[in-house]
Amino acid sequence: MSVLLEVDKLVKKFGGVTAVNNVSFPVLKGEIFSLIGPNGAGKTTMFNMISRVLPATSGTITLDGQDITRIAPHKIAALGMGRTFQNLAVFKHASVVDNMLVGRHSHMKTSVLGGLAFGPTTRAAERAHRKRVEEIIDFLEIQHVRDVPVGALAYGLQKRVELGRALATEPKLLLLDEMVSGMNAEETEDIARFILDLKEELEITVMMIEHDMGIVTDISDHIAVMNFGERIAYGTPAEIRADPHVIEAYLGHKIEEDTEAV
């Protein structure tokens, strides 16, 4: 498989704090890739750099052969990268349909004057994009709430709308930041199923940050583990589970040191 996203020696410093230190990994085309690590490991900072929400201090990010390290943040969507946010960034007062239509922004061409006049071209564009959004709504099984303001929906549904909005950008690479945090077992399973469908039916490459180890080891093809801003492991789920560095990061040091202290 070819490489879709290449992260090379990425560094992010906030003043004197190094949040991400020299991290590299490839994300292969068509795979499900997970980025895991304890709290404060720098995973979300990593995501924010990849999606250009934060500028990288040094290093390069390459998407499909194109260097995107310094590109304008709003151009990311048009290049085929969609994302969701850790703490839900839906447009709460807009309906589900309108939320997703914002995701279509970079595929539309309506100008301000076009919007004011709403002539035949604008009308045709609105109709076509509405059709595409309805397909995504069907895929995510949220037809029954399509006209509801997103703020009025249950948490799990809001997350699903956010996923739909990211899908509406027609991404090649989809970044999902803690999609299932705060979800119950049933909702988590639904999301896992959607992610697998994305990969298999729509051939979208998925990169996710996740704390739920169950979903990570079940559906990931490759996993990178971060701790204190550094990449401490990279491999398949089986390799990661056996890696001594990972076990140490999650469970701490061997027990002898503790007993000595007592």
Add this chain to the structure above:
Amino acid sequence: MRTGVIQESYGELISLFRNPTQTYWTWALVIMSLAAPVVLTGHVTSLINGMMIAAIGVIGLNLLTGTTGLISFGQAGFLAVGGYTAAILSADYSMPLWLCVPAGGLMAAAFGLLVGIPSLRLKGLYLAITTLAFTIIITHLILSAESITHGSSGISTAKPAIFGMELATDKSFYYLVLAVLVLAILGSANIKRSRVGRAFLAIREQDIAARAMGVPVARYKLYAFVVSSFYAGIAGALMAYQIRFVNVDSFSLVISIEAVSMIIVGGLGSTAGAVIGVVFVLGLAEILNYVFSSMGGAMGSISALELKGFIYGLTIVLFLRFEPDGLMGIYREYKNRWVNWPFRY
């Protein structure tokens, strides 16, 4: 639950009128508006003209403050730019109305672009103060650029006339203002159902997410400023023609605050709310005027002004405290209750 309205195509879903009832009511409103000046007295017609002109400006402000979430107290400044542009062109260069009014809008839009630039980095109160300063700067600019603006003496505009037809009376002027208002409402409603309006809303709600979805946030903030000040400029130009005279006092800072209060009372982000807010606030002022003058004596003269200001401020505070969604929020709530009756939801 109301049934029987089924949308069968995506075209129907994006149309302005979702069901026959809405269409009938709109036509009824149009016919009533056309007949109004025939039935009403000249004084009431002139009052309605004032409301409609205010509504044009407030619809614009609503796009900026209500939809895009950029608080602006620059409305009076943009009105002044539009009003003065129209007045200067009509009085000193004897240009016709159909050129002066759009010119007022375009000039204000140019100023809007200028004021919009600080908005790229400022939010909330900081932006409010910046736009407030803009209004004050415009006033000083008008007073000092005497060779163009005639300074403090003001300008008398030519009689409003369109294509040789004089609109000397309030009743004939009414139709011109009504036509512009209808265009303003359509424009606002249209922009809100296009990608531009959705981008505005996205910026208000979550600007980082909006950017990640491909919205160039800075550019769209400027668009919001330009469109909003264009509306205000048109309103200012019409105002100049209605009063037939402009000076800096016609565009005092209070108008900016009044305009913001109108969109709060009507319901932030709603075009209909903007219109209703204007009618409510100006109507309330008119009713208070009437009540106090009919009381006569001390109430009619001395305390009236202060008491009016008090009641006026109280209305805004009460709305913010108890009904932040404004009159449109109340309307939606009752509509839902009525549609679902006898069920609670």
